[in-house]
Amino acid sequence: MEATLLYEGKAKKIFETDNSDEVIINFKDDATAFNGGKKNTFSEKGRVNLAFSKFFFDLLHQKGITTHVVSFIDEISMRAKKVDIIPLEVVVRNFAAGSLCRRLGFEKGMELKPALCEFYLKDDSLNDPILCREHIRYMNTVTEEELAYIEQQALNINEIIYSFMDSKGITLVDYKLEFGRTRDGQIILADEISPDTCRFWLKGTMESLDKDVYREDKGDLVSSYKRLADILGLTL
Ligand code: UDP
Numbered sequence: 001m002e003a004t005l006l007y008e009g010k011a012k013k014i015f016e017t018d019n020s021d022e023v024i025i026n027f028k029d030d031a032t033a034f035n036g037g038k039k040n041t042f043s044e045k046g047r048v049n050l051a052f053s054k055f056f057f058d059l060l061h062q063k064g065i066t067t068h069v070v071s072f073i074d075e076i077s078m079r080a081k082k083v084d085i086i087p088l089e090v091v092v093r094n095f096a097a098g099s100l101c102r103r104l105g106f107e108k109g110m111e112l113k114p115a116l117c118e119f120y121l122k123d124d125s126l127n128d129p130i131l132c133r134e135h136i137r138y139m140n141t142v143t144e145e146e147l148a149y150i151e152q153q154a155l156n157i158n159e160i161i162y163s164f165m166d167s168k169g170i171t172l173v174d175y176k177l178e179f180g181r182t183r184d185g186q187i188i189l190a191d192e193i194s195p196d197t198c199r200f201w202l203k204g205t206m207e208s209l210d211k212d213v214y215r216e217d218k219g220d221l222v223s224s225y226k227r228l229a230d231i232l233g234l235t236l
Helices: 046-063 098-104 131-137 144-167 221-230
Strands: 006-007 010-017 022-027 032-034 036-043 069-075 077-081 090-093 111-121 170-181 187-190 198-202
Touching: 022 046, 022 098, 046 069, 046 077, 077 131, 098 111, 098 131, 111 131, 111 144, 144 170, 144 187
Parallel strands: none
Antiparallel strands: 006 010, 010 022, 022 077, 032 036, 069 077, 090 111, 090 170, 170 187, 170 198
């Protein structure tokens, strides 16, 4: 029997399972940038991003961070706890890049210490605008306590991934996280962590091993992702 499709986004399809508290997430092969404005398909994107997500979620689990992962099923699918995604994109930045430079004129590569945590509204029709905490207060999607928890978790995750990547000769420049609420009200890390959602530079340089290779037409995306995987000892 075909599993019922609950939701299809830009990079993933979510299917129902026989357990109403769990879903199956299928990683698609579409690569989009600039909020879907630039679109292309790579034959291995879904598999590659799931492999990276598994790698980073495993690292976070080892450090005691709770995530939506239940298990990894095959090369393009995982079983996850069913959550209502909180409509906030949580961005943590260690160095200035991307929209921060475009919007505020910050010099690319400027160190941001302590790390900067920003919130964007997850709404494609509004182009994911940046939010200040006061805006979030009027949206009633999270309580003050939940927002503080999300920010603290995002910064804890930053410390874990930053120091791990640093030890491998890679700089975690910035990344985007999404959190979800389980049926019993727990807030957990959801979505994915991959070079699609993070910026990684070879340490001491601004050479990208992430989606910027595609956004900025700097070469072949899949071979950059494979290079990153090699550095991490990850077999793709
Ligand atoms: N990001 C993402 N999805 C989005 C927007 C941003 O995964 O819809 C990630 C992006 O890959 C980068 C970080 O969040 O690692 C910060 O992105 P930024 O605000 O600089 O925007 P961009 O330059 O990617 O448009």
